[in-house]
Amino acid sequence: GQNIDQPTEMTATEGAIVQINCTYQTSGFNGLFWYQQHAGEAPTFLSYNVLDGLEEKGRFSSFLSRSKGYSYLLLKELQMKDSASYLCAVRPSNQAGTALIFGKGTTLSVSS
């Protein structure tokens, strides 16, 4: 089966660092994605990992361990605008094309 788990909700304060974890069990693996979705808006791409290790992009970093079926998204210097849902998604290797299996998302609330 296919299963992606991430915490439902997290809270943090401005300027802090927060780590959102994601564990997955899928039929093969062909990359892990993180998307950000503000309320009422479309998801937007944040990061992509296909090899083990850390990918850094500005205030956001994403880590992958394929052997552990584990990833995290690290958000530094939090801002109020980072309040959003963060979606972890895996591209299974047993399917052609670009289909993604999504977790249910982590709602992050940033307070001042």
Next chain:
Amino acid sequence: KAGVTQTPRYLIKTRGQQVTLSCSPISGHRSVSWYQQTPGQGLQFLFEYFSETQRNKGNFPGRFSGRQFSNSRSEMNVSTLELGDSALYLCASSDQAGRSYEQYFGPGTRLTVT
């Protein structure tokens, strides 16, 4: 480039009716995927079209169908609507260039079934 567009943005239908949603991908993108988003289940993959062919299909009943035209625009159809079909329907396009096949999402169509 213009982003992914979806029409209509909001729709209210009655149980038993059918509905057609439209998606125009980013210019040059040949892959279009459809997802259903609900509070309980999150984002779930419906199907993907590439060059007018369905390349992949999720675990949804046959009432959900789609197609893609030669200009890459795509439509999805839901027949015999049920209350549980109320959801945000998102489409995403991809150009399959680069290493990640990143998907770009449209704003979605909010379907309410009464």
